[in-house]
Amino acid sequence: MGNKKIWIINDQDVQYATEHVLQILHKGIRLKRNDNDEVSVICVGVNREGEFKKLFQYGADRVIFCEQREGYSISLYVKCIATMLKDKLPDVILFPASITGRQTAAMLSVRFNAGLTACCTDIKYDGDKERYVFIRPAMSESVLAKITCINEKLQMCTIKENIFESRFVTNEITFNMEYFSYTEKGLDKNIEVLERKALDLKERVDIKSAKIVFVVGRGMKHSMDLCKTVARQYGAVVVGTKAAVEEKMIQENRQIGQSGISISPDICVALGVSGATQHMVGIKGAQVIIAVNTDVNAPIFEYSDYVIVDKGENILAELEK
Numbered sequence: 001m002g003n004k005k006i007w008i009i010n011d012q013d014v015q016y017a018t019e020h021v022l023q024i025l026h027k028g029i030r031l032k033r034n035d036n037d038e039v040s041v042i043c044v045g046v047n048r049e050g051e052f053k054k055l056f057q058y059g060a061d062r063v064i065f066c067e068q069r070e071g072y073s074i075s076l077y078v079k080c081i082a083t084m085l086k087d088k089l090p091d092v093i094l095f096p097a098s099i100t101g102r103q104t105a106a107m108l109s110v111r112f113n114a115g116l117t118a119c120c121t122d123i124k125y126d127g128d129k130e131r132y133v134f135i136r137p138a139m140s141e142s143v144l145a146k147i148t149c150i151n152e153k154l155q156m157c158t159i160k161e162n163i164f165e166s167r168f169v170t171n172e173i174t175f176n177m178e179y180f181s182y183t184e185k186g187l188d189k190n191i192e193v194l195e196r197k198a199l200d201l202k203e204r205v206d207i208k209s210a211k212i213v214f215v216v217g218r219g220m221k222h223s224m225d226l227c228k229t230v231a232r233q234y235g236a237v238v239v240g241t242k243a244a245v246e247e248k249m250i251q252e253n254r255q256i257g258q259s260g261i262s263i264s265p266d267i268c269v270a271l272g273v274s275g276a277t278q279h280m281v282g283i284k285g286a287q288v289i290i291a292v293n294t295d296v297n298a299p300i301f302e303y304s305d306y307v308i309v310d311k312g313e314n315i316l317a318e319l320e321k
């Protein structure tokens with residue numbers, strides 16, 4: 001039973017010590033069985049000493065850094081980390097379940113034939129089997145699956161934000177930096193970044209800390225303008241179901257539920273939402289749920305504090321100031 005190398009892959013190319021990464025870092029530290037196990041954070045991108053310092057303050061034993069000045073490209077990112085992997089052979093790799101993290105984890109797991117568990121809610125180490133055990137809800141949250149990779153040594157998982165807590169460890173740090181060099185050959189470069197554009201600020205809403213949300217479902221397909229107008233009047237953020245995303249009523253980053261985000265607002269007004277379990281897991285933290293649905297038997301009513309059997313449009317018209 002050798003010493004374990006626990007890796008955390010950063011999903012950013014400038015700001016490395018994000019809250020999400022610090023949360024995963026704290027989990028990585030708790031997976032150490034003794035002082036010889038080592039937790040490393042892997043950073044690919046721009047040299048940022050202040051960010052590295054924060055990673056050490058939050059408990060990283062080592063930062064492995066590969067400088068890439070050309071900006072983010074998934075192919076470069078994956079190839080760079082793959083080269084590091086071959087060289088340094090970690091035992092377990094934890095990724096943020098962000099778009100970049102998920103893409104990178106999927107591509108690397110195929111390349112290395114490694115086990116990959118998506119969206120873990122906990123990780124343990126089984127000393128008898130010398131394997132990590134990845135825990136996550138399955139079958140509509142009715143069971144907790146414990147997943148172990150039995151075929152390959154390398155094991156990976158992705159972790160959503162706010163599953164673990166970050167924890168400041170110390171100001172007395174050692175800058176244990178390891179520099180890694182990777183240069184992509186011109187011909188290998190099959191993706192070119194033409195333009196980098198920041199998201200429209202209007203779209204950067206802080207959904208997680210919203211106090212009032214209007215959740216729209218497919219039933220509101222023809223009433224989105226009215227819904228947005230009324231939401232604005234009440235200072236509410238408009239989010240929705242997977243069906244609402246598929247119908248292009250809202251953007252993907254506003255999807256609530258199992259494959260989206262979880263919210264815990266003070267008031268959640270659900271309009272035209274049927275109440276599928278995959279959706280309800282994302283709003284179960286709401287203080288008060290008010291559901292409006294034309295179907296008296298809509299499952300969402302079972303989870304709601306107030307129910308209104310009516311068209312969503314009628315209720316919005318009543319609410320409009």
Ligand SMILES: Cc1cc2nc3c(=O)[nH]c(=O)nc-3n(C[C@H](O)[C@H](O)[C@H](O)COP(=O)(O)OP(=O)(O)OC[C@H]3O[C@@H](n4cnc5c(N)ncnc54)[C@H](O)[C@@H]3O)c2cc1C
Nearest residue numbers: 217218219241242243257258259260272274276279294312
């Ligand atoms: C692996 C997996 C992951 C998933 N992840 C998610 C997830 O993260 N988030 C998510 O939301 N879903 C998720 N789903 C999909 C989920 O199972 C449901 O299909 C989805 O939530 C249904 O969305 P909906 O309620 O908007 O649509 P529908 O089920 O079509 O419901 C529409 C509702 O609107 C009502 N209605 C119709 N007209 C009106 C009106 N004028 N006024 C008021 N009510 C009206 C209807 O009675 C109905 O109840 C997932 C599914 C799977 C298999």
